[in-house]
Amino acid sequence: MNDFRPGLEGVVAFQTEIAEPDEEGGALRYRGVDIEELVGHYPYEAIWGLLVDESFDPGMPHPDEYAPKHLTGNAPSDLQAETARLSSEWGLKKLVDTDLDETRDDLARLSAQMMSIVAKSAAIHDGREPAPDDVVSQGETAAEAFLLRWRGEANPDHVKAIDTYWICTAEHGLNASTFTARIAASTGADAGAAMSAAVGALSGPLHGGAPARVLPMLDEVAAKGDPEGYVKDLLDRRGRIMGFGHRIYRAEDPRSRILKRTVQEIGSHRLEVAEALEEAALAELHRRKPDYVIATNVEFYSAVLLDVAEVPPDLTPAMFACARVAGWSAHILEEKRTGRLIRPSAQYVGPSSRPASAVGRAPVRT
Ligand code: COA
Numbered sequence: 001m002n003d004f005r006p007g008l009e010g011v012v013a014f015q016t017e018i019a020e021p022d023e024e025g026g027a028l029r030y031r032g033v034d035i036e037e038l039v040g041h042y043p044y045e046a047i048w049g050l051l052v053d054e055s056f057d058p059g060m061p062h063p064d065e066y067a068p069k070h071l072t073g074n075a076p077s078d079l080q081a082e083t084a085r086l087s088s089e090w091g092l093k094k095l096v097d098t099d100l101d102e103t104r105d106d107l108a109r110l111s112a113q114m115m116s117i118v119a120k121s122a123a124i125h126d127g128r129e130p131a132p133d134d135v136v137s138q139g140e141t142a143a144e145a146f147l148l149r150w151r152g153e154a155n156p157d158h159v160k161a162i163d164t165y166w167i168c169t170a171e172h173g174l175n176a177s178t179f180t181a182r183i184a185a186s187t188g189a190d191a192g193a194a195m196s197a198a199v200g201a202l203s204g205p206l207h208g209g210a211p212a213r214v215l216p217m218l219d220e221v222a223a224k225g226d227p228e229g230y231v232k233d234l235l236d237r238r239g240r241i242m243g244f245g246h247r248i249y250r251a252e253d254p255r256s257r258i259l260k261r262t263v264q265e266i267g268s269h270r271l272e273v274a275e276a277l278e279e280a281a282l283a284e285l286h287r288r289k290p291d292y293v294i295a296t297n298v299e300f301y302s303a304v305l306l307d308v309a310e311v312p313p314d315l316t317p318a319m320f321a322c323a324r325v326a327g328w329s330a331h332i333l334e335e336k337r338t339g340r341l342i343r344p345s346a347q348y349v350g351p352s353s354r355p356a357s358a359v360g361r362a363p364v365r366t
Pocket of ligand 1: 205243247
């Protein structure tokens with residue numbers, strides 16, 4: 001086996017009709033539509049419809065009335081546990097036993113409920129009771145309802161920030177969490193199992209957790225007032241600058257462009273330091289790796305935009321998960337429609353055949 005590719009880089013595992021990251025041109029299209037045309041014109045729940053149903057209408061529904069069983073206030077783990085629990089609470093059928101319409105409806109209910117779980121967990125984290133349904137139902141969009149449920153109020157700038165962030169990060173091809181969702185779906189597991197598996201994969205800092213690490217970086221640069229020195233020092237220690245680099249894009253990440261523009265429109269006390277760090281990071285990364293494009297990725301200005309909406313850093317993986325319910329749903333459905341059991345191979349490079357005694361004596365049981 002000479003075709004081993006660490007990290008499966010460049011390996012084409014599926015064909016998809018959902019999203020197209022145009023790596024050279026730095027554009028991202030959902031079902032063929034550039035996200036530049038979507039942000040600010042359609043709310044997130046309509047984008048859910050575009051990605052899942054290829055139609056803005058009816059989009060993601062309102063959540064069912066449902067009380068999660070055990071919220072701790074740690075949103076990423078609450079979301080993973082409660083989503084898995086919905087499979088049994090709602091008696092979701094295995095994907096092998098449902099038709100496409102049933103699967104789509106399960107995914108729609110799950111998506112809406114997952115947002116509600118995150119908002120409730122965030123309220124508990126803040127020491128508040130989540131707002132009652134009559135308050136939440138005043139929200140005109142999913143982002144507004146989310147904030148109402150979490151905080152009992154929805155500042156329009158915060159609604160715009162969250163809606164923009166969710167749309168920009170709703171789907172991005174075969175990233176780690178989406179791959180995970182498709183793997184689970186390919187086994188015929190139910191939609192709740194596939195969604196909760198995806199949440200777990202998203203929680204790591206190299207995928208969904210980077211925004212949480214961007215703000216401390218910005219604070220350090222603001223305190224020292226020396227972005228160039230910060231970057232050089234970090235790279236000399238072989239550290240990674242969070243919010244830069246991407247496995248796919250070899251050009252500016254289009255989502256970063258939109259997120260930055262939105263921060264500029266709404267305003268942020270962190271914008272100046274973010275722009276200074278970005279400039280210093282891009283220059284130094286380019287100086288050290290002139291042949292490898294490492295540009296600003298989605299996470300850098302996501303962190304600043306979510307900060308504008310007063311989303312604490314440790315909530316950012318769960319906010320990312322809220323955004324990705326659309327992409328995961330679309331891929332789970334596509335997997336059901338087109339897929340077969342995912343079962344790649346591993347190249348064995350361990351010890352050659354040997355007796356157990358070569359490993360050591362058997363422990364003596366008393
Ligand atoms: N800061 C410093 N160096 C970086 C870097 C970053 N953000 N991103 C890549 N590099 C360097 C690596 O250190 C490596 O250098 P080396 O060859 O001298 O060891 C080289 O670029 C290639 O790294 P690799 O991890 O193979 O590149 P990739 O394109 O597959 O990486 C990421 C993609 C996202 C994993 C990587 O850019 C990263 O870790 N970024 C920071 C975390 C982040 O922002 N994650 C969110 C992604 S949306």
